[in-house]
Structure formats: structure tokens, C-alpha cells
Amino acid sequence: MPEPLVECIPNFSEGRRPEVVESIRSTIAAVSGVFVLDVHSDRDHNRSVITFAGPPSAVAQAAFAAIARAAELIDLDRHSGEHPRIGATDVVPFVPLGGITIEDCVRLARDLGRRVGEELGIPVYLYEAAATRPERTNLENLRRGQYEGLRQAIAEDPSRAPDFGPRRLGKAGATVIGARAPLIAYNIYLSTSDVRVAKEVARAVRASSGGLPFVKALGLEVDRRAQVSMNLTNYKQTPLPLVVERVREEAAVRGATILKSELVGLIPQAALVDAAASYLMLDGFRPDQILEVRLQAARQAGSEADLLDRLAAGTPTPGGGSAAAFAGAMAASLVGMVGRLTLGKKKYAGVLPQIESIVAEADKLRRDLQSAAEEDAQAFDAVMDAMRLPKDTPAQASERQAAIERATHRAALVPLRSAEAAARVAELAAEGARIGNVNALSDAASAGLLAAACLRAAGLNVRVNAREVADREAAGAWERSLAEAEARLETAEAGMRQALATRGHRTE
Secondary structure (H helix, E strand, C coil), rough: CCCCCEECCCCECCCCCCCCCCCHHHHHCCCCCCEEEEEEEEEEECCEEEEEEEEHHHHHHHHHHHHHHHHHCCCCHHHCCCCCCCCCCCEEEHHHEEECHHHHHHHHHHHHHHHHHHHHCCCEEEEEEECCCHCCHHHHHHCCHHHHHHHHHHHHHHHHHEEECCCCCCCCCCCCCEEEECEEEEEEEEECHHHHHHHHHHHHCCHEEECCCCCCCEEECCEEEEEEEEEEECCCCHHHHHHHHHHHHHHHHHCCEEEEEEECCCCCCHHHHHHHHHHHCCCCCCCCCHHHHHHHHHCCHHHHHHHHHHHHCCCCCCHHHHHHHHHHHHHHHHHHHHHHHHHHHHHHHHHHHHHHHHHHHHHHHHHHHHHHHHHHHHHHHHHHHCCCCCCHHHHHHHHHHHHHHHHHHHHHHHHHHHHHHHHHHHHHHCCCCCHHHHHHHHHHHHHHHHHHHHHHHHHHHHHHCCCCCCHHHHHHHHHHHHHEEEEEEEHHHHHHHHHHHHHHHCCC
């Protein structure tokens, strides 16, 4: 089962002060579980793009920390550059990479937007798949008038009111947050310094002017060269070679050629493979003919063994909470299997809507529990980090205790979420046993047993952490929620026993 993995590519309005960019990068890299993959800065655009990835909760925390840091270091009143912008952190897209859906990224974007608006006082607009209004889907509409124009419009124009945060701008401006599919940020430099040529070529190739679908383009002057700056939002429908050839044709009509090109950030491997196959005119080419792709497929079979090795290692994490969540994820996987073994069978046509719903929910719960397996380890690591803080002065001791309290809250909430998810998996398993393919009855029962193991092990972790916190009201709420999950499990187990008693002797 792939670990839930999300990519985040925030764009910051700073490309001329390396120390500022490095401070933001370090803030992101300091979040446990996050991998910084790329930093791209452009002096003319006065803009930097930092690409990082990791489990959803860790990536969201890193994005929040980066937005806060950028707000401290970047003053939009003193900023100028070629690229349109409305904020110190101008745009923050979340992109699903594996084990996670675009809908999950939408929830991530909206949760982050609410937090940025409430805690940092920065206006937030939601865009692309997370947009709350059709006209806000496109980033260009939100950047209309840029920072300077938005200062007045945000307070006076109801259509420019943010989704979260105040209707006023500070020096950090506003931030656009959303969820989208992978795109390619790609710039082509032309053999002319006449920016009008770049603007005309951009107009000819971009979708909004009747050009190529899924292409956004601007004509800019960068480093005394005309540049066609593009975002390719669906490289599968409009492949990279097609875009390059269209730019080449439009430039030639205007007496220019392509001088060079550059990527901003990262590019999906598939896009380069497609471009190479197109250029080489390979007939019947398959991606699995690539040596590294075949090797990765062979290694993938050992991914679950890696978690078992980590659990067996002499380290505090991952531990019981991670193992509990992984058991729950296996339970959800079995529920999905039961559902899929039922779909398409004429005998079960009457329960098709229920089975489809079970499969969809089981898949979502599997992803959530996979994420919880990593988050549980991160939560306990945070407790250990807090305990290592200095306590030599009263102020340090107070700060350390507050950090331990915060970290312990998270260390309780992650397994509580696992327990609640496991209760739902058990309910789905019982329903699958009742109406699903009778030949998969034992698989449904196995799912129920694994879900029970997840809930009971996770519940133990909740109660241990609840005893440690000073906030007894919060601890009481956790224990009540856990008791509710345990009651749901008991009901589901009774339903499973009933299904086994009535259907266990049947085959088909």
C-alpha cells in the first residue's frame, strides 16, 4: 500500500535576497517528515519556488510555518518584479502524489487557509479544485490588479472578499491556496529583446486566447530577453513537444527563434519520457521499458517489509500507535477487496449502490490510516523533542512544559483518530459480511478482527497520553470519544457474528 504523499509548491515574492529564501527553506525542512526537493529563484521575476513533499499533515504544517516566516521577512510595499503577485507567499498549491486524492488535497487547502486567516491574519483565497466560486478557479482572476490594486478592492468590492481572514492587507499581502493536478512551469527564451514578440507568441499559444488547451502563458522581458512564461496544466492532453513546436512556429512568423528554455521547479518524469519518445519516434514504446522503472517495480514489493523492519528496530518510533494504524489500514484494504469481489456479480446487483459506497469509504479510510501510521511516529518524536528543551530558567521551564503539553495533545489525537477510523472500518466490514460476496465472508471477518486490534491498540495509546496532560477537560473529551468508538466496535462485532452464523455455511 503506498504511503499517502502530497507535494506542495509555494511561490514566494522574493528572488533577490538568498538569505531570506534560505530562511524560508530551512523553516520548511525543519518539519519532521518533510523533504525539500527543489528551490528555484529568479531575480528578474523576484520570485522563488520551493518544492517539498511528505505526509499530508507534515506538509500542511510546513506550509503554514513557511507562510508565517515569509510574512516576517517580505514586505510587499517594497517589492517589485516581472511576475504578477498579491502576497509575500503568493500561491500555495497542494498536489496529490500517491495514496491520496485531489479531494483530500482540497480539504488540506481549506484547513490551511482557515488557519492562516485566523492565526496569521493574512487574507486567503482558495483556487483551482479548492475554489469556493467558479470565477476563483483561475489564479489570474485572483491576481487581478496585483497587490497594489487589491489593497483597495479587498475592502470595498464584495467580489474580492477573501475566503478566510480579514478584508484588509498588511505588508504580507494575501495568499492563494488550493489543490491541483501536477503542472509544468516552463519558460522559453526567444532570440530577441523585443517583449512585444513574447507577448504576441504567448497570446497565440495560451488557451484563454484560443490557443492550446491547458496552456497558460505570459510574455515578459527577462535578462534583456523576450520570454514566454508558461504553465502547462495538463501535459497529458497537451504534451510538451506540441507546446514547444507551437512556440517555435509563432516565433518564426515574427522573425524570432527559440534561444533556450528552462524549468521552474520540478517536472513529472512521464512528461520527459513522452517528449523523448515523441522526438525519437519510438513505435509502441512502453514506460516499463525504462530500466529504472522496471527496477522500482521490483523494489516496491518490499515496501511493507520496510515498515516491519522499522518497527523491529531498537528505536522509540515507529511504535505501537503506528502498528495499530497499519493494522487498521490492512483492515480497510480487506473491506475494499470484499467490495470489489462483489461488484459486477449479477447475484449482488440489488446491493450495488451500497457496495460502491463501502468501497469508496474503505479506500478513503485506508489512506487516512496509512497517513496516521507515519503521523503517530512524528507525534511521539515531537514529544521527545519537547522533553529535550532546556529548563535552566523559569522561563525555559515554562516554555518546555507548554511544548510538552502541545506535543502530548497531538500524540493523543493521532491514535484517537485511528481508533475512530477503525470503528468505521469494523462497521463497513460487518456490512460487507452481511450483503457482500459470500465467498469473501472470511475476508470480511478478518477485516473486522484487524479493525478491532487497531482500535484497542490505538485506544491504549490515547489513554496513556490522556493521563499525562494538564488539560483534564481535553483528556476527558478524548476518553469519551474513545468510549463511543469502542461501543460502535462492539455493535459491529455483534453484526459480524450474526453474518457468520447466517451466511457462514453458504457457497456459490
